[in-house]
Amino acid sequence: MEEEIKAEFSNSGFSLNEEEEILRKCLTFCINYSLSPSDLVSSWEVYYLNRRVSAIVQLNESTVHNAEMDGFLLHLQNEVKESIINEEPNLHVYSSKDVDMMFNDGDRYVKEETIGTPTNKIYPLSSEPFDSGYQQSGSAYSASKPSDIVTPFGDRKEKFAVKFSINPLSTEENGKELEPDSEDDFLKKVESRGRCSMIFHGAKLDPNCRYMYDRIEDRFNALEGRIKRYSLALIASGVHGELMDPAVASQKSIVSVGMICCDGEGHLNDKSILLQSSNEYSGGQRVRLDLQRLSQFSLFPGQVIGIEGNNPSGHCLIASNIIDSNPLSVPADVNLPSAKRQALEKEDQLSDPSSSDKELSVIIAAGPFTTTDNLFFEPLTELLSYASRKIPQLLILLGPFVDSEHPDIRRGATERSFNEIFHLEILMKIRDYVEYLGDNVRVVLVPSIRDANHDFVFPQPGFDIRSSDLNHQITNLTNPGIFEANQVKVGCCTVDILKHLCGEEMSKNPSDGIPSDRMSRLAYHVLSQQSFYPLYPPAEDVPLDFSLAPDTLNFSLIPDILILPSDMKYFVKIVSLGGRNESEEQVKCICINPGRLAKGEGAGTFVELHYNGNPDTASASVIGI
Incomplete structure (x- = not known):
């Protein structure tokens, strides 16, 4: 059979690097999984093609290496598992976690066998009093995880380790766990940091706006408007x-x-x-x-x-x-009438004189906020606990919050409605956080098209959250959106434009004006096009509404901080625009992909940023939760 396996590999154009060892393992695979040599090689071709397509792993041409056999074994096991599940759809594959739950009576908390009908009851934001126990321990946020269940996330060994940093603070070192602040440091931060101001730029979508009524005319006008806007700027430059x-x-x-x-x-x-x-x-x-x-x-x-x-x-x-870059000689925020801007400033900007400085401390995290094996939202609880020690002026949380791609959400294995999950597991935790730290703390929530409890449209209105006592502390931003905090302009977009551009971009030896680093170059495209989603046609899973796009996707001012959450690897990079001739001023922007707070059953990353006047002097760290 080993000779037959070798012949099948050869007929498919593959050579064997460590022939004897590979053939021995392949023979074992054939015996264990009842495969013929041709079936085995066919499975290898599927595994090989999937690995070649991946941007993370690159295989060496058509040579089969012994080191790849472990990954190929996992591929075969997954194929067998999927075939069994397809044949018996009601079959449950038990794992060690199921056994632990049986011994710990965990079935009281996870009831997937009988799925109830979601109710229409909406839990109020302040349905439970603030947990006074947190003021003593600093570690509780009304978490729904039972204390006797140990999850893979809760059992992790490395917590709050710095993965990457730029201009790090003297107390931070890459790869080392951050120690909690002392009580004295806590009191100093409370006294020294004032509440940040907040001004919104551009159009604000109404939560009840009509969408998906766009016409061919709207699509034409949106694309024509982009070309015309670029043409006018190019003519105005006079170059x-x-x-x-x-x-x-x-x-x-x-x-x-x-x-x-x-x-x-x-x-x-x-x-x-x-x-x-x-x-x-x-x-x-x-x-x-x-x-x-x-x-x-x-x-x-x-x-x-x-x-x-x-x-x-x-x-x-x-x-x-x-x-390739739109001239930067464009008036700031031409889309916002001066009267409306003054009204927003009067409504949102605080009287605190310290807020006039262009300085900002911020923590940035993007969902999912719970691991795929449960809906306990442990990563969010850990993040809020960390933020309660660091006390940033601004906490930016970007969706998805109730992730429609979560296994339990996707198959409806929850007795609570999506709105109930959002209010109980997200808003109540955030409410506890802001109430505990006081009026100086602000939180910005940005939705995602993956949020199961929100409108599936892009551009996307903010969450419709009515809470009079927290109006100036919890802010709901549109997706995408631009706001100004302490005169620092921040742009956010939760649609994965970096991943979409990565799959469509064609480049050849990028010039000095365009960053050679690919992640910087993708962020540069968003800034140079002055559009949160410059790709056309859009990706298949993006519900782009062209009747809403012109007022919300395009931006005339270059933000100081651009936040683009992505499934691609986290990064913090300073991207420069302009300055290609003496008459044009160079503009710099800090582009951030904080990564995902939860990745599968494990922990993800978030970003802690201290902005001090300009991007070059800002310090930022990507922290593994």
């Missing part, structure tokens, strides 16, 4: 002269503005790039784009750029230069 129609044959060099499109389905490549100009200059016509003269570029579908080049035949624009 590149008059804009021309890129589809008209011309031997001389011209400057044109348009949107990058793909000719057909699939990803961009050097043969499928089209430039769609505006209706004003070319009637919206598309022309093929030739980039062979360029040694460096970075493009994606939906990107609005300026192009210098010539079109000798009228069928293909030969590019000699790409202007």
